[in-house]
Amino acid sequence: MSTPVLGAKRLIGIIGDGPWKAPAYESLAAAVAAAITDGRLPVGTRLPSERELAAASGLSRTTTGRAYAQLREQEYILTRRGSGSIVQLPSVPGGRIDHLLSPAGGDESEVDLTCTAPVAPPDILDAYDRALSRLGAYLPGTGYYPSGLPVLREIIADRYTRRGAPTDPDQILITSGALGGAAIAVRALLDVEPHESARLGGARSTSRVLIESPTYPNAIATLEGAGAALVTYPLEFGTQGHHWDIDAMEQLMGQTRPRSAYLIPDFHNPTGALLPEAQRSELAEALRRHRVVPVFDESLVELELEDGRMATPMSALITDSVTVGSVSKIYWGGLRIGWMRIPRHRIGHFASSRLGLDLGAPVLEQLVTVELMSNHDAVVADCRSRLRAARDLLAAQVRSWLPEWKLIVPSGGMALWAELPEARSGVLSIAARNHGLRLVAGPNFAPAGGLDRWVRLPYTVTESELQQVGPRLAAAWEEAKSMTGRGPTDRARIVA
Secondary structure, eight states: OOOOBOOHHHHHHHHOOOOOOSSHHHHHHHHHHHHHHTTSSOTTOBOOOHHHHHHHHTOOHHHHHHHHHHHHHTTSEEEETTTEEEEOOOOOTTOSOOSOOOOOOOOTTSEEOSOOOOOOOTTHHHHHHHHHHHHGGGTTSOOOOTTOOHHHHHHHHHHHHHHTOOOOGGGEEEESHHHHHHHHHHHHHHSOOHHHHHHHOTTSOSSEEEEEESOOHHHHHHHHHTTOEEEEEEOEEETTEEEOOHHHHHHHHHHHOOSEEEEOOSSOTTTOOOOOHHHHHHHHHHHHHTTOEEEEEOTTTTOBOSSOOOOOOGGGTOSSOEEEEESTTTTOTTOOOEEEEOOGGGHHHHHHHHTTTOSOOOHHHHHHHHHHHTTHHHHHHHHHHHHHHHHHHHHHHHHHHOTTSBOOOOSBSSEEEEEOSSSOHHHHHHHHHTTTEEOOBGGGGOTTSOOTTEEEEEOOSOHHHHHHHHHHHHHHHHHHHTOOSSSOSSOOOOOO
8 A cells, every 4th residue: 555645845734833942853743743643644644754844844954853763762653764754653552442432321320422312302102103004014025125115215315306416216225324334335345346447457456445534433443344444534623623625635545546435524523524515526526536436424414503504415516426324313323224325337236235234224114214204304403403502502511611622613413522732532531430421532533543632522412411511521621631641542432
């Protein structure tokens, strides 16, 4: 796999251009180490030479040389003759994190902020009752619907069409949640069809998948389980929050030549960032130019909390793309129904790939989804209203109790992504347990490590629980600041 190369000007853009506190080499090394820890410099990236960095930064060659030497000593870079200086993370016995996340459960006195999932709406029992009354019509058959019930596929296809991406029901494949759809998509895309082999050429690896950092932890585990070699693109962070630099992403694609990409352009998990309308065509064109077949996760696409308008679907801008979605974020996490929207020319290949994983989603849950989607717009409106109030309440709690934390409130989604004054989210997640709070440390969301300055704070729990977050979190942070170490060596577990 070719190594991503970072130019000196690009590195300065990431770490800043000073002024450097004396001794300058220590300040420079600390800035680079912080960028690696935060995930802004992905593991595996080749840094510019000491001479190039000196010219771009205005520092002496001796200063940049001593900075690189310190980074080598601290195990943040590995320098080999002919290969340059490659970004790495210092070794941690036992590993850092388990990307497969699961809900904490357990003690009812705890406030569990490990999962972005709503509680079931009041009318879900009625939907199950109505679905049961319709189940009898399906019992004479085998019960196997690998593509999904036709009535549900029609409903979902119609919603895509009304959003501006004309879709036939045959393009929809019902799955066990959006993650199940992503697993099928990635396996199918990495299993290149014979007629595509010649077109791709020998220089392109069919196992590389471009993925954002931070990103959804279970997606990391899913991609790795499918045999993907992850190419990490770090989202940029500025005064308005996280955003995509399409030029930087395209440069990375040109260097690494990935086969596919897993991207979350709509209220990105965990940052809440929304890819602006003006950049959507730009991203689509970059993906087309580098022949990357993307998988877009739209699990949170309907959770716009400001004006309620949804952005142009990426599937309307790039024909050869796959979209996954689910009802888990709108209705209930226990309703494991998701879907894929597949390009017409890939339907057969994806369908056969799906049969290698399972034989379809449960019929009853599909019928429940049909019942719930008959009143979908009203349910979505109610969900948005509740989440908007919860978001504002949690943001007020954090700002009141932890004013030194950096918080940019997203316009949608289900969580805040908070930046800590120090890289201590690992020990914070430990300390929080002593104060009746369950958290997941930032490194869980880092495909290649880092992000210990960040923590995700879902606002999907009840109002009474949200009102307890501020004082509990503040007490946990005070304790975390006095703790030694970098946090747990095994990964916490959440599902969403």
